[in-house]
Amino acid sequence: MSEQHVHSIILVRHGQTDYNAARRMQGQTDIPLNAVGRWQAQQTAQTLRHLYVDAHHSRQQLIVSSDLDRAYSTAQAFADVIGVSINTDSRLREREFGEWEGLTAQQVKEQWPEDYYAWLTSAGGEVKHGAETKAEVGRRGLSALNDWSHRAGDDTDLFLFTHGSWISQTVQSLMGLSEVHPEGVSLGSIRNAHWVTLIPRQRSSQDYLWALLDFNRGPAIAESVDWNNPSAGQ
Structure with a gap:
């Protein structure tokens, strides 16, 4: 990717659904968040606001979401607390x-x-x-990442609300890991309502490399309660 000017990219996985809880493959089936997923989305929204909005008043936020409901609802929780609209892009859909x-x-x-x-x-x-092949997912992921990065300024944090396999394959493609084994698995999975942070490192006047700053990061509360069953033990 070249000529990128975005300040950072945050890839956020959606909150839990009933399919997640039952360990069913979702793919592009449009399954909504369940009660736990809505709670997770709220926790993540508040943490992202604290980290990227409250602490950096001079920066802008650009939100893009998969058009599948579980991702869009997770994005909506964040958009509501910072007062920013949501763009949708079907290229952010989960692997079929x-x-x-x-x-x-x-x-x-x-x-x-x-x-x-x-x-x-x-x-x-x-x-x-x-x-879909993993390579196909990575290609459409990079296409979306490239397009939306070019729409953002260097004062903008780009938030993409999407899906677990999409995040893994897009990051692998972006960092060249998929070139070693296009259909192999190089990165672990992302928990529900957790995120990855990428920041650009300028290599030349027209070329950037991407640094992986956070992987599978979540709100602090995710480490103090059962993230997938927060009412347990109460």
Whole structure:
């Protein structure tokens, strides 16, 4: 990516859904946040405001969201507390998983054992069932990142509200990790309503590298309660 002027990019995963809680593959199926997910979104919104808005009054905020409800609702929680509108971009959608969407990993294993193990070993078993390749997700992720970065100024923090696999594949593509093994897994997963922060480092007058400042960061409360079941023990 070149000629970037954005101050930083924050990639935020959506809050929990019932599919997350049941460990079902969501892909591009439009599942809304559940009660825990809405609570997570509120906690994350307040933390992001403290870190990126209250502490930096001179900076602007640009919010872009996947058009899937779970991501948009998470973005809305943040937009509401800082008074900024939301842009949507379908390129921020989660990786499509075809006929596996709605199923648990165990169900996939029972129905298609060979393809299941091919998926686990990055041999493309899921692609036979209509899933996007990881490389395809990374390419559309980079396309969106590049376009929205060019719309922002160097006084702007760009917030992209999106999905777990999208974040992993886009970061891997951005940092060149996917070139080692396009369908391999190099980064861990992102918890619900957690984020990644990227900042540009100028290499020349027209070229930038990206530094990974935070990965899987979340609100402090996520470490003091059961993030996926905050009422436990009360």
